[in-house]
Amino acid sequence: xxxxxxxxxxxxxxxxxxxxxxxxxxxxxxxxxxxxxxxxxxxxxxxxxxxxxxxxxxxxxxxxxxxxxxxxxxxxxxxxxxxxxxxxxxxxxxxxxxxxxxxxxxxxxxxxxxxxxxxxxxxxxxxxxxxxxxxxxxxxxxxxxxxxxxxxxxxxxxxxxxxxxxxxxxxxxxxxxxxxxxxxxxxxxxxxxxxxxxxxxxxxxxxxxxxxxxxxxxxxxxxxxxxxxxxxxxxxxxxxxxxxxxxxxxxxxxxxxxxxxxxxxxxxxxxxxxxxxxxxxxxxxxxxxxxxxxxxxxxxxxxxxxxxxxxxxxxxxxxxxxxxxxxxxxxxxxxxxxxxxxxxxxxxxxxxxxxxxxxxxxxxxxxxxxxxxxxxxxxxxxxxxxxxxxxxxxxxxxxxxxxxxxxxxxxxxxxxxxxxxxxxxxxxxxxxxxxxxx
Numbered sequence: 373x374x375x376x377x378x379x380x381x382x383x384x385x386x387x388x389x390x391x392x393x394x395x396x397x398x399x400x401x402x403x404x405x406x407x408x409x410x411x412x413x414x415x416x417x418x419x420x421x422x423x424x425x426x427x428x429x430x431x432x433x434x435x436x437x438x439x440x441x442x443x444x445x446x447x448x449x450x451x452x453x454x455x456x457x458x459x460x461x462x463x464x465x466x467x468x469x470x471x472x473x474x475x476x477x478x479x480x481x482x483x484x485x486x487x488x489x490x491x492x493x494x495x496x497x498x499x500x501x502x503x504x505x506x507x508x509x510x511x512x513x514x515x516x517x518x519x520x521x522x523x524x525x526x527x528x529x530x531x532x533x534x535x536x537x538x539x540x541x542x543x544x545x546x547x548x549x550x551x552x553x554x555x556x557x558x559x560x561x562x563x564x565x566x567x568x569x570x571x572x573x574x575x576x577x578x579x580x581x582x583x584x585x586x587x588x589x590x591x592x593x594x595x596x597x598x599x600x601x602x603x604x605x606x607x608x609x610x611x612x613x614x615x616x617x618x619x620x621x622x623x624x625x626x627x628x629x630x631x632x633x634x635x636x637x638x639x640x641x642x643x644x645x646x647x648x649x650x651x652x653x654x655x656x657x658x659x660x661x662x663x664x665x666x667x668x669x670x671x672x673x674x675x676x677x678x679x680x681x682x683x684x685x686x687x688x689x690x691x692x693x694x695x696x697x698x699x700x701x702x703x704x705x706x707x708x709x710x711x712x713x714x715x716x717x718x719x720x721x722x723x724x725x726x727x728x729x730x731x732x733x734x735x736x737x738x739x740x741x742x743x744x745x746x747x748x749x750x751x752x753x754x755x756x757x758x759x760x761x762x763x764x765x766x767x768x769x770x771x772x773x774x775x776x777x778x779x780x781x782x783x784x785x786x787x788x789x790x791x792x793x794x795x796x797x798x799x800x801x802x803x804x805x806x807x808x809x810x
Contacts (some may be wrong), residue, residue: 375411375675382407382671386718396714397657400664407671421670429666430659433619434540438488439655440622441531444629445487446647448600449496451633456596457482458500463593467584470572472508473518474565476501480522481561482597484529485604486629488536489654490712490755494523494763498770509580512774514571517756517782520763521564521790524752527712529557530608531622533658534712534751538744541720544737546618547611552741552808556749556797563789571785599632658713665717672721685726692730696743696798699723700750707754711762715751734801741808742801746794753790756783 382403389399409418429435448454461475461482468474480497487493498519505515527534530550539546572579585593607625610616616624633639639647685695706715727743728736755763758780768779797804 376677376680378407378410379672379675379677382668386668390710395660396711397660397662397664400661400668400714400718404664404667404669404671407668408674411671411674422667425666425670426663429663432540434536434546435659435662437531437536437546437619437622438533438658439651440619440626441488441533441536442492442654443647443651444531444603444622444626445489445492445496446650447626447629447633447639448483448486449492450638450643450647451599451629451636452638453486453597453600453629453632454479454483454496455500456593457600458497458504460590460593460597462504463585463590466508466582470568470579472501472505472582473510473514473568473572473579476505476518477522477525477561477564477568480519481525481529481557482600484525484527484557486531486600486607486625487526488531488533490523490526490752491762491766492654493526494520494766495770497522498767502767502771508582511575511578511778511782512771513778513782514568514575514578515782516764516767516771516774516779517786518564518568520756520761520767520779520783521567521786522561523763523767524755525557525561527755528553528560528748528752530554531618531625532748534716534748535744536618537662537713537716538720538747541717542724542740542744544740544744548737548808549741549744550608550618551612552745552804553748554807556745556793556804559793559797559803560749560752560790563793564786567785567789599628603628603632661713661717665714668718669721677722679725681722681726686729692732693798695730696727696732696746699727700746700794700798703747703750704753704757707751707757707761710754712751712754715754716747720747732801734805738801738805738808742804745804746798749790749794749797753787753794756787756790758783 386399386403390396405418408421409415458475458479461478462472465471466475476497480493483497484493501519502515530553535549535553536546539549603625606628607621610624611618611621630639703715728739732739734742755761764779764783768774768776
């Protein structure tokens with residue numbers, strides 16, 4: 373059996389392992405090592421490869437940004453910043469039709485600006501906003517759906533752990549990817565709010581009402597969000613002005629959110645230990661997936677499948693836009709059974725060379741950044757797509773008494789909003805690249 377045939381057979385084997393609940397990092401590592409053994413025919417190069425891939429993967433300085441961004445999210449939750457964001461948004465628009473749900477989405481966007489994890493954003497904002505949505509008379513379907521969709525803004529609005537991984541895999545500038553993600557992130561938040569506005573008018577009984585908040589109280593609630601604004605400007609502004617690197621920016625952000633949490637009384641010896649432990653567990657899980665993907669992608673490189681596939685697509689003479697649409701469709705389908713990070717690590721080494729070989733009328737750097745944002749968006753859709761939308765399970769687990777089928781029905785309009793936004797950003801690359809070009 374040739375290397376290409378081995379690589380082709382490894383995909384169904386990998387999916388089968390995932391289906392029987394083998395941890396995805398371990399599944400990719402097993403497929404990579406066994407596949408490499410069949411190519412080499414001896415275990416000696418496999419042991420050498422295991423040593424080299426492990427060292428080359430974890431000695432990458434850029435990876436250190438991941439635990440720092442995760443720690444920043446832990447501190448932000450301890451400091452009550454999520455609650456301050458939600459209360460401020462609720463004070464301004466909570467009295468409008470669907471306003472509390474819109475406030476939840478807006479708070480998710482604000483929290484996503486200081487937290488690079490979608491699951492952390494969904495879980496944190498769920499604890500804060502879900503009781504308020506219930507108290508305001510919102511249906512279980514709309515309450516859980518808007519929080520699950522809003523949680524995806526945690527990876528779409530910079531900083532984003534997924535974008536960091538993409539930048540490392542494709543050797544792109546992290547700061548430029550962060551900059552390009554801003555407009556799509558803002559469009560996502562606006563799109564979700566439009567969905568809520570339409571939803572509550574089509575189903576008036578799905579949303580309750582609350583009394584308007586006096587103007588003085590609105591400004592008072594807004595003033596409590598100043599730590600978020602200061603931290604965001606310090607981190608993002610410092611990165612874009614060249615004051616420090618993304619890793620140094622993440623360290624500054626973690627320190628700033630830690631100080632804010634301590635000043636708010638949420639950070640003490642016990643909660644500091646819990647925050648560090650939570651960060652370590654999440655980092656260990658991510659790094660295991662990264663290592664497994666490294667071993668699997670080494671096997672794919674040995675098999676020559678990515679190169680042959682890219683050449684095959686070029687020889688077909690297909691329209692670049694048709695190829696791009698096919699790739700994005702594959703991501704949407706994979707999102708139904710895989711988590712976002714695993715998809716990125718598994719597919720980028722295969723799809724990226726293929727896309728870079730096509731002509732979209734952009735420079736190579738613009739193509740790489742634009743494709744990265746599109747991938748980020750469709751991966752984000754996977755987080756709220758049944759049956760394995762991780763955000764859906766996180767929120768539904770917190771919303772006791774609400775059937776998961778209600779959440780599935782409620783999230784459908786948000787998925788449609790994501791698909792429309794993806795089509796627009798794919799058809800008009802200038803929207804994504806506008807800020808970057810400035």
